Amino acid sequence: MTEKVDFKKTLASYRAKRGVFEVIEVPEMQYLMVDGHGDPNTSPEYAAALEALYPVAYKLKFASKRQLDRDYVVPPLEGLWWADDMAAFTTSRDKSQWHWTMMLMVPEWIDAALVDAAIAEVRSMGAPEKLDDIRLESLAEGTSVQTLHVGSFDDEGPVLARMHDEFIPAQCLRLTGKHHEIYLSDPRKTAPEKLRTILRQPVS
Structure with a gap:
């Protein structure tokens, strides 16, 4: 029987501690990605991105097990977030101004041909709206600061402010990449106060 890999257990970059900012080295990884803009709570574009990502991710998982004899747990949803004025993200939390890239990591043994297939x-079964917007792309974040946030997404602001304005400068580091979130909980099944989200910021 094929051993199923769970990257949440095998990769240190999928682990973080609540109330602790840690400097880690994130390995280069590849993702299925879809870009968009706007409030994730109300944007049809955001919902359409997820409706396209997940079917492709699961087709890849099953193809990997069937064709390559390598099985794995589909990793958690991740997102890169930014705004033209970052205060809209960390202070005012004006979600209408947010840009995002939603992502699902795929193992290094998955190649572009398998993704295309x-x-x-998925297209043959009825193409989701943003299916043609999916791309396979590598992300090399390297040195990063991350922590675990437990609670509502709307309560992240003070944690990010401490990370950006206190911890990172105190380590003589500077922000270099986009804010990265990893969603360890399913918001459809988890109370807001119990949501577990890794908050990551690449630095140099």
């Missing part, structure tokens, strides 16, 4: 299979 998975997209074609």
Whole structure:
């Protein structure tokens, strides 16, 4: 029987501690990605991105097990977030001004041909709206600061302010990449106060 890999257990970059800012080295990884803009709570574009990402991710998982004899747990949803004025993200939390890239990590043994085949299979079953916007892309964040936030997404602001304005400068580091979130909880099944989200910021 094929051993199923769970990257949340095998990669240190999927682990973080609540109330602790840690400097870590994040390995280069590849993702299925879809870009968009606007409030994730109300934007049809955001919902459409997830409706396209997940079917492709699961087709890849099944193809990997069937064709390559390598099984894995589909990793958690992740997102890169930014705004033209970052105060809209950390202070005012004006979600209408947010840009985002939603992502699902895929193992290094998955290649572009397998992704193309998975997209074609999903298309044959009725193409989601943003299916053609999916791309396979590597992300090399390197040195990063991360912590675990437990609670509502709307309560992240003070944690990010401490990370950006206190911890990172105190380590003689500077922000270099986009704010990165990893969603360890399913918001459809988890109370807001119990949501577990890794908050990451690449630095140099």
